[in-house]
Amino acid sequence: MNGLCLPAGLAPCDMARIEQIVGGRRRLARGEYLHRTGDRFQQLYAVRSGHLKTLCHAHGVNQVTGFPMAGDLLGLDAIAEGRHVCDAVALEPCDVCEIPFDRFHALVTAMPSLLEQFHRALSREIQRQQASLFLLGNARAEQRLALFLVGLSARYAARGLPAAQLQLRMSREDIGAYLGLTMECICRLLARFRKAGWISVTGRHLTIQDGARLAALAEGVCAEPLV
Amino acid sequence: MNGLCLPAGLAPCDMARIEQIVGGRRRLARGEYLHRTGDRFQQLYAVRSGHLKTLCHAHGVNQVTGFPMAGDLLGLDAIAEGRHVCDAVALEPCDVCEIPFDRFHALVTAMPSLLEQFHRALSREIQRQQASLFLLGNARAEQRLALFLVGLSARYAARGLPAAQLQLRMSREDIGAYLGLTMECICRLLARFRKAGWISVTGRHLTIQDGARLAALAEGVCAEPLV
DNA sequence: CGCGCTATTGAAGCAGATCAAACATCGTGG
């Protein structure tokens, strides 16, 4: 897990010190909240297993901002205000490490290499959101879904899982809320991709059959009109 | 300026040490690039005066991700990769401090209070983008522009400038690229807001006349159909 | 087995894009 959230370059003895400050583990049931908007920020979370979603809401509308999974760090957005500014919900049973921030901060001060990792993690989060911004601002629906699938596939691959066999843990509605589209639109697009032979879907199991085509779509190459 | 980008809580002697590591000042002409996508990341930038825009681009499409102005910090997104992932362009003559990152990093390690400020700055940037994400994913055009104006006004106010008199430094096209809309759409909306008496605009000078109404719009309260 | 939630598909409407044309603004050089 650390290989992902605070990757590489740490001496084994440093690792041991990190282990020490990691607080409790928390087991979440499907639908359980890790934190809610407005909650006091006291710790970062590192996902050990399972999928979550993070979402902002206002006036009954939700924007899903991400789908953290094993190896991802949560709570970085809460440092500034001392309060969480989004919800984090488990999409399935999850295992999460709690990392008390004050202790972490003290440790980090004493360990330059860990501090660098931490800064990179923060910066990577900014980059990730910048990519989403680009997606929501510019991409057509088709391209958004392609980007989503390609991205998900890459994250699976980075975790040593089969990149073409995606077991979606989120609903169509969640995907829509993440991509700025409606559930119906996601359904239609999936049907279209399926008919074109690029993927096959049954319920929440999705197989990527033509990754190259999807990647091209994600890059903005328009699909030929499906006669 | 430091009051904004690394606010409060620093002892005067700390301030002095920061001043020491600040590298050169850079003067930018209108249209000049502070950095470009792919440039090696070596320093953070703190804006002293003037307005810039930051933008990501791919396949000829631009997404403006922000309009940094005096007191804002630039380059946080580049820490992760060691390369800039967006362009930063001056919208008018600008004064910018260069902060060599390696020296900054060393300093920060030795100054816990500064480190905290830095982490808050990083986290605030994540929050800022999360807000943009919400905007692009959910808000109608009208609401987007209202949010933009209200936000800009607030940033002016935070800098002690008149909050109702906005001298826009960016083109309609830039605003559109920031809000995920077209230039034409921005024009129409401005005209609509003007006719409704909420603002007055001549060229790039904009006066907010009914801030409350705009704020309500920004919050998602729909405008009554303009008969 | 039947209830509730999630997913799928169809039909109609609309917000915003696109295309097009006129107009204002501004710096530049004759």
Place this chain on the structure above:
DNA sequence: CCACGATGTTTGATCTGCTTCAATAGCGCG
């Protein structure tokens, strides 16, 4: 100083991709 072209702004007409509303179908789970 004005004519000029370049750039930015405004407004209109039309088009379209996505939403909305609605109805049906599947699935998982007690």
